[in-house]
Amino acid sequence: MNYERIYLPLTENHPMRVFGMFSGGASSLRAMLDDPNRGDLYELVGTLTNDPKAFGIEYMETVHIPVEKVSFKKFCRENGLDPSDSPDPNSSISRGGYSEKVIKTIESYQPHIIALSGFMLLMPNSFLQEFNNRVLNVHPADTAILTGPNVERLYVGNLSPTEVAILMGDNQLRRKFVGGNAVYDAVMKGEEYTLSTIFLVRPGKDTGPNIVQSRRFSVDIPQGVPPEEYSKYLQEEMKLEGDGPAYLEALKLLATGRLGIGKDGITVFLDGGPLPYKGVQLSG
Numbered sequence: 393m394n395y396e397r398i399y400l401p402l403t404e405n406h407p408m409r410v411f412g413m414f415s416g417g418a419s420s421l422r423a424m425l426d427d428p429n430r431g432d433l434y435e436l437v438g439t440l441t442n443d444p445k446a447f448g449i450e451y452m453e454t455v456h457i458p459v460e461k462v463s464f465k466k467f468c469r470e471n472g473l474d475p476s477d478s479p480d481p482n483s484s485i486s487r488g489g490y491s492e493k494v495i496k497t498i499e500s501y502q503p504h505i506i507a508l509s510g511f512m513l514l515m516p517n518s519f520l521q522e523f524n525n526r527v528l529n530v531h532p533a534d535t536a537i538l539t540g541p542n543v544e545r546l547y548v549g550n551l552s553p554t555e556v557a558i559l560m561g562d563n564q565l566r567r568k569f570v571g572g573n574a575v576y577d578a579v580m581k582g583e584e585y586t587l588s589t590i591f592l593v594r595p596g597k598d599t600g601p602n603i604v605q606s607r608r609f610s611v612d613i614p615q616g617v618p619p620e621e622y623s624k625y626l627q628e629e630m631k632l633e634g635d636g637p638a639y640l641e642a643l644k645l646l647a648t649g650r651l652g653i654g655k656d657g658i659t660v661f662l663d664g665g666p667l668p669y670k671g672v673q674l675s676g
């Protein structure tokens with residue numbers, strides 16, 4: 393299968409340019425700032441938040457990383473739109489100009505890669521087309537676990553992306569743990585472990601080809617601890633020891649020109665060879 397490298401390094405003196413987007417604490421972007429590869433293989437050239445009250449702003453400004461504040465709620469007020477109408481491909485936001493405003497802001501930084509870190513808006517197709525195969529996201533779940541009308545749980549991580557696509561199409565399958573409650577859902581469904589996944593963003597919620605998965609985190613609720621409380625603790629642990637390391641590995645592989653995407657748009661290649669559906673699995 394033919395493929396194209398997602399990023400082709402120019403020279404050693406020109407690190408890959410990464411632009412970050414966040415709505416909260418920007419924990420994955422903070423991990424990048426402590427990465428020994430930052431400045432050598434890649435650079436975090438700027439960030440954007442849709443929430444001018446996001447607590448990640450103060451940290452970015454403290455370390456002198458530019459923060460563009462493009463308020464989604466303010467945009468909606470100024471254009472007579474409902475802020476609850478998130479900018480998915482079918483919403484009025486796609487036509488209302490918010491994504492276009494974000495695109496123009498990002499383009500001024502000339503990034504090679506867009507890194508989402510807890511960015512809580514679904515950007516429309518126009519955004520993903522503008523930065524085709526260049527938008528990464530992190531999700532605190534094993535995206536290789538599927539579910540459907542006749543299948544409660546099916547692990548497909550070791551299959552090829554093509555095989556998974558056929559399975560999903562023939563059996564109406566989807567990723568089991570998506571959305572903001574993915575860690576809690578995994579805990580409540582009795583998963584033995586969970587992990588963080590870095591993927592190339594596609595239209596929809598937490599969809600796209602997997603690039604890197606973190607080490608596994610055992611799910612072990614202490615006696616007497618409510619599942620909600622334990623899930624919050626587990627997710628915080630994953631931010632530090634799952635999201636960050638997985639993101640840094642993905643950026644290293646990208647910055648060194650080792651990753652490609654197949655002509656089918658779903659198969660990720662590493663050093664010229666196709667990866668399984670789960671992508672690169674970190675150990676530890």
